[in-house]
Amino acid sequence: MNSYKLIKTQQENNTNGEDESTRHLNELPDTKISSIKVPPIAPINFLSLRERFGQIQDQYPLPIKFQQLLQTMRNIEQTFWKKRKPLTYDIKTNAIKILQIGQLLKLDKDLYEIKIVNKSIELILNDIPTENLPQFQPFQNQLPVIFENRITSIRNKLDKLVQETHENYLKLIQQESFLEHSKEFKIYFPTFDQNFVQDITPILLPFQIYSDEQQDQIKQIVEITIKYFNQRSVSFIFYNNLVQHLLNKIPMNKDIMEKLLMFLIKLQPDFLQITNAKKEQQKSKWIVQINKLSTEQKQIEQLKTYFY
Numbered sequence: 001m002n003s004y005k006l007i008k009t010q011q012e013n014n015t016n017g018e019d020e021s022t023r024h025l026n027e028l029p030d031t032k033i034s035s036i037k038v039p040p041i042a043p044i045n046f047l048s049l050r051e052r053f054g055q056i057q058d059q060y061p062l063p064i065k066f067q068q069l070l071q072t073m074r075n076i077e078q079t080f081w082k083k084r085k086p087l088t089y090d091i092k093t094n095a096i097k098i099l100q101i102g103q104l105l106k107l108d109k110d111l112y113e114i115k116i117v118n119k120s121i122e123l124i125l126n127d128i129p130t131e132n133l134p135q136f137q138p139f140q141n142q143l144p145v146i147f148e149n150r151i152t153s154i155r156n157k158l159d160k161l162v163q164e165t166h167e168n169y170l171k172l173i174q175q176e177s178f179l180e181h182s183k184e185f186k187i188y189f190p191t192f193d194q195n196f197v198q199d200i201t202p203i204l205l206p207f208q209i210y211s212d213e214q215q216d217q218i219k220q221i222v223e224i225t226i227k228y229f230n231q232r233s234v235s236f237i238f239y240n241n242l243v244q245h246l247l248n249k250i251p252m253n254k255d256i257m258e259k260l261l262m263f264l265i266k267l268q269p270d271f272l273q274i275t276n277a278k279k280e281q282q283k284s285k286w287i288v289q290i291n292k293l294s295t296e297q298k299q300i301e302q303l304k305t306y307f308y
Contacts, residue, residue: 064273076101087123089121090119103199106200195271224246237290268303
């Protein structure tokens with residue numbers, strides 16, 4: 001067979017101008033291609049982040065200062081569970097903890113009862129029937145229900161304070177529409193600074209924790225620290241470098257300087273915090289971070305919360 005006949009035979013075996021993918025349709029009796037109905041493509045149901053990854057957050061995140069306040073409360077409740085008697089704190093060596101106790105009492109005046117004993121305070125936990133408490137478990141993550149309920153109650157009050165501040169902020173920047181997303185995913189607007197949330201004023205205690213001189217020194221530390229970070233145009237600095245700079249500006253004993261600086265770091269961590277502090281780590285390796293949105297006026301105004 002010559003090449004011409006071979007090509008012609010192959011063409012006859014193929015369909016006339018039809019594609020192989022549809023040729024079989026003509027083999028169906030009395031069927032037209034146009035009459036075949038293709039089922040519609042089912043729409044893809046895109047899942048929300050919450051549906052895909054589960055519950056993102058059950059609660060709004062709290063400012064660090066409120067997280068630490070809750071941790072202080074948890075430690076107090078756990079210690080009471082262990083000792084089952086009033087707790088005693090020396091005023092001189094537990095100034096920060098006593099201020100935090102004052103903040104907790106501001107949120108709930110019936111939480112504790114305070115008695116002044118010499119140069120200490122005696123803390124009594126109200127409404128805790130010690131005879132019904134289970135045996136103390138040192139490595140248990142959850143405290144007995146009666147303690148957890150007390151902590152949850154305070155947590156809810158702190159949560160409300162932050163949400164109110166956030167809602168006011170959204171109104172200020174005319175972004176009220178974000179509130180729906182905020183409530184659904186328990187998130188804040190990207191530019192919302194949790195340091196905006198006002199500190200809780202402790203109840204008025206019958207003694208002065210920080211003298212007038214110490215209060216002035218703490219205010220100086222705030223002013224000099226903010227200027228120092230701004231001059232260097234940085235957000236992080238080594239702890240020792242900051243301490244040395246403060247000592248160059250304020251004539252003071254180094255130990256006292258560090259105690260006053262730690263007062264700021266522990267009570268206002270949303271303004272100033274140590275990012276890598278660990279018990280086994282030397283201070284020379286500590287790194288201090290500042291909130292660049294903070295101003296001298298704002299932080300000193302916040303400090304007045306603790307001075308009386």
